[in-house]
Amino acid sequence: MIQANQLAKELLYMADDEWVIGSFLAEMSGGGPFVEENVAISSIAQDEIGHAEIIYNEILDLDSAFQWESADGFVHQRPVSGFKVSALVSAKTIDWAAIIVQHYFYEAADQYRVSQLIEVVEGRTKNVLGQMAREERYHHRHWHTWLSKMSATLEGKRRIQEEIYHYWPKLAGFFHGTFLADDQTTFQSVKKELTTLGFATPEIKEGFSGRGVLSDDVKLLITRSRVLVEGMSGGKW
């Protein structure tokens, strides 16, 4: 049985990942390759940020170590060193091929994480995670469709392949330091899907998580949301 504070820690990893990946994607709204894609990324971004808010609220109920009034405290008042974002999410990019691979990897890992967390939580948290899982399926399918479309041309294939090599170690290390540490399920399912689409996958199994080592982009994101809220009374992220 997992302890409440250990569970709160795992949920915090998830909420931080969701907040950052959603916020980075929101910044891409308007920067997608065509108008329909901009609708899609805005929608995914909104959903991820909404998930972060709900999970932060769940943590408030679970762990008395966090004393903020609402989810906003996690974003606006928490010491920056308290953000536990994974390296996979922390690396911001505006390159479209990189975004596809980063998000596809993240959604695959996130799907596994949610399915495992559902097994160990109870009550409302379990129900919330269950409902998030059915929404996340849309996200996963979206990035998988992009991979498949990109694999249709030589140039698309080359660019995606390059990004697969780049993000692979970050996916491989995604679960390091979490209670899901030794799992290979995500890894195997991603490998299988990529192979089916004709992509090569590296043999690296170790990788690194980089969780809590914040990139400048994440620090900037935190600062920017705080500046926004300070300048705008009653503002929300």
Added chain:
Amino acid sequence: MVNNIDTVNENIIWECLYDVEDPELPISIVDLGIVNQVAIVRDETVNNGSKVFVDITPTFTGCPAWKEIEKRVIENVSLIENVTEVQVRLNYSTEWTLEKISLKGKAKLNEFGVAMSKIWRGKEIVRCPRCKATNVSRENEFGPTLCKMIYYCNDCREPFEALKSLL
């Protein structure tokens, strides 16, 4: 003396909730099927007073319209005589699905130009809300709100929105 008889009629609360329109869809939140329970508890501190609890299951967990819905419910239900406090509670113990939308709600949405989606024999079936054709193409699995997708009718050549089946 403790009086256990409710000072507020539950039917009146439901009527009141019926007047609350969803901020993103032009139908009542009751027709949308997101209100799943109303509870009335005597407020012992006020003569004849009662507290009202409204349980809501949002269509999507990340739905940003939720705060606005909460505000509208509180504003409306607070108007009822003897209601001293209104609380809106998020309820995730049940899942919202398209089946929770009332027939009247579905007809209204259709009239407005929002179609339903159905999964039949593993295939997604969507009918154009204008000409009823099934000769439609999905332009986008996402839409202007979390719960919608964008479709195009190949018969009447009009774009339209459809609600996600979430299956």
